[in-house]
Amino acid sequence: MTSGDAGFGEIARAMAEALRAGAGATASGATLQLRYTGGAVSCRAWSDAREHLSVDYVPIAMLLREHPPSALEVRLDAEGYVFTARPDVASVSPGRLVFDPEFRYPGHPRPGLPRPAAAEPSGAPTDPAVRAEVTRLTTEFADVYTAVKGDPPPWPPGRTEADLAAAEARIGVRLPEDLRALYLVADGDPRESGLLGPYSHDPLGELVERYLDGEPGSHGWEDEPDDTGVVFETPPFGHVKRLSRNDWWVTFGSDRSGDYLAADLDPAERGRPGQVLEYGRDIHGPVRYVSASVTAMLTEVVEALRAGKYEEEPGEEYLIPETGLREDPVRSYSEVLSHPAEVAGLPGRELVQEVHLNDAGDVDLAAFEPLESVRALSVNRAGTVHPAIGGLGVLESLRIGAHRVDLAPIAGHPALWDLALTDVGTPLDLTVLRTLPRLTRLSLERSAVPDWGPVCELPGLRVLKLDRSQVPALLTSGNPLPRLAALFVSGRTTLREMSELRAAFGVPEGEVTEIRGVLP
Template sequence: MTTTGDAGYGDIARAMAEALRAGAGAGWTTATLQLQHTGGSVSCTAWSDVTQHVRVEYTSIAGELFERSPATLEVRLDTAGRYVFTARPDIAAMSPGRLIFDGDFRYPGHPRPGLPRPAAAEPTGAPTDPAVLAEVTRLAGEFAERYAAIKGGPPPWPGACTEADLAAAEARIGARLPEDLRALYLVADGDPSESGLLGPYSHDPLVRLVENYLEGDPGSYGWEDELDDDGVVFEPVPFGRVKRLSRNDWWVTFGSDRAMNYLLTDLDPAEGGSAGQVLEYGRDIYGPLHYVATSITGMLTEVVEALRAGKYEDPGGPYLVAETGLRDDPARSYNEVISRAAGLDLAGVVAGTPEPELVQELYLNDAAEVDLAVFAPLPTLRALGVNRAAAVTPSIGGLERLEALQVEAPRVELAALAGHPGLWSLTLNRVSEPLDIDVLRTLPNLTRLDLSRSAVADLRPVCDLPELRVLTLDVDQLRALIECGRPLPRLAALFVTGRTTLAEMAAVRSVFAAGAPEAVVTEISGVLP
């Protein structure tokens, strides 16, 4: 066995080679196994010269990797048992390849921590507003009376917080909570038995609010913040009340439905919103946040009014189910899908779309020749995907809010894109008629570009896109770009589709990240018996 770098990988290298040989089947000459160890998970890709996908049992190897630092590992094996193992901590992923050069880069609407604190959220330590406290206390008291009349006993709330507790919590998170949320904690420090005080939700103990806020990045949420996510941020309905952001330092999670959906209070609303408005995110909330209520007081009022009207269910146990509209979302979905489009009158379909002003994302499937100008009547369309079309003319000048366009078609009349001011993400997939991408120079905000699996007449214009930060190419396109003789774009991330070896990705990294610190690379070669 020959080793350079970390000799501690010796047993892992041999185990990977043995597992690959056991799973490779018959008839192969060379085979490759790649493991990506992130620190929290291990993923596997394996293939041979005769099989695209080889099943490898790597559970025991993964267990060994969890004792080591994150890295990407590869074993290449031949039928004589000769293997070469490589481990690199500087390659994020392979097959498809993933190189991250600037981990702090974010797409539009995806802010890093450090947003300015709203003036009203300054943690002054002042007592809760007496009028707000009186109203919240009154509403909670009426709920408790009606609860006792129905259930035969008081709601099982824990003891109340004190003003000192609230001031200490706010000092830790660096923000003052809304007055009615403060008042709620002065009534009860959480509702662990889910009495129904906030309808289908219950508030957390104050200590958990603080822990949730300070865990990871400050604030709440985090919609598709990774560079390989789609990344377009959609706006909650009603429009204009919530800032269109993937996360906000001043969104504070304070409760949930105990089913992996969470409530936050918004200390930093949009111009048409109000500080302290309540939003929901979580397992069942895909896309934009769900707007729940203007305030905690509004939620309490709706619950109490339902109980007054006798609109409730008593399922037994501690929970009382008031029939409120807090979980209702009267608006249509933010997205629309048009399938089997080849035989449709698209203009008529679009004209008949219910509430077209609310459509922010649209997928068009299996169209014939289509001009995307047909979607101009959708004024808030932000993301448009065209799948399996025969030919596409992307006339999107009338789609002023469009940010992301994905087109899969043999022919695309790319000149129709010229000059769009807001498009920052473009994917052109499986285009067989060679593309002239020179028009992309006219897109002032083009940040992300995916040309993989498409024919491109000349890749050199890629080097002239000043805002381009994330690029996806296939292996052949990448080689052509490197060999074009032009200064390469300054990227935050590069993705390479298809099968890539660790050596190839390391060579690419050295080109795009010239001058970066050298990582410790481990190489081990050996022979299986």
């Protein structure tokens, strides 16, 4: 449906005036696009004469606060301007159409994971033996702290068993026994005494509110269809389930600097319930395994204090025990190479899960077979690539930017779900894609595709990435279009073009606001 002003009149004129000011003498043919998410605004502007224009859109962002999330566009012509606003288009330039907002890549579960039996709230009191051990460890910490600082640790009073039972009933989760015991000692450590080393636990009420905020559980990363999406495994392998989020990761503390602690109640086969994970600002790739339990963390801290291995800042309220709780992993999960021969000399290569190979000329990917844990392989700016990946059994993502690619060697790969073939100048024979049982996402930007039939015949394809010139070829190929969850179009696209694409994929048109105006 197309409506008139719909409250956008002032915004339309403000965008047109800002665009004219930014374009100057090249105003005719200039375009300004804004994407308003409800909390943030992004901007892109250009003209026929200039690839990028600087536009002051801050005042416009203030006007958008009273409107729903939308993609907005204004184009200048000899008669004035044409403004369009669409809440049903996620973004333009590059274009982004999401047809199924519930879609998730492998390893990115929606809420509703089955609750482990041990996490069932029971209302039972904390295990007496565990409570006694946690009490002993926290008492020893408090004794050393008091001896060093002259005052006891500044901990809030502990909570009661009734408090714990009520909190667990609200979130539908029984906390690990040692975390329960810690809350019986102190309801958080807001002044960061050092009880958990570089971390401190939150008040019980904050734990509950964070768990209930948004989707249950913790973390959640790269869950959008335009994210990279591959979930890497946490070392030591086999302890943490390879998921982007889990209903049963319960955040209970942090370092007060953007990194968070979570109790894992749903471990992998080699893990144990209550093991402690870290995620946040400084954790790149997989979540980090911190310790086997809260008790193990307390033990490590107390043992450091016993040995006199701590720092003490006069006037500060914390001790800094020297523990291994924040030690970096043995090696990074990711590696950047300039030649496949470097694989042979990589230390800890069994832990490498992501590889970027840059400017290596002609490449046979069989050279990467010694990297048995590689899940994502990216080859950039290559000549000819022979993707012999049969020996890379867990490879999920293969991204190749090369002049020529012979796709025959990828036939039947059991794990590959993400394939990107970009800047391939030699025409691609895509018939082999039909043999990939898990292929979910395909990118063909700036590559020569003579036949779109194989793309349209992929039953599991849900996300497609093309460039602007490829879209008309797909639409006019005479093939039924694939059933997509999302379509991405690189380069400059207009709202009209994205609207036509929505219609081509059978999505009914939503509300559209169009305004034509004249500038003085």
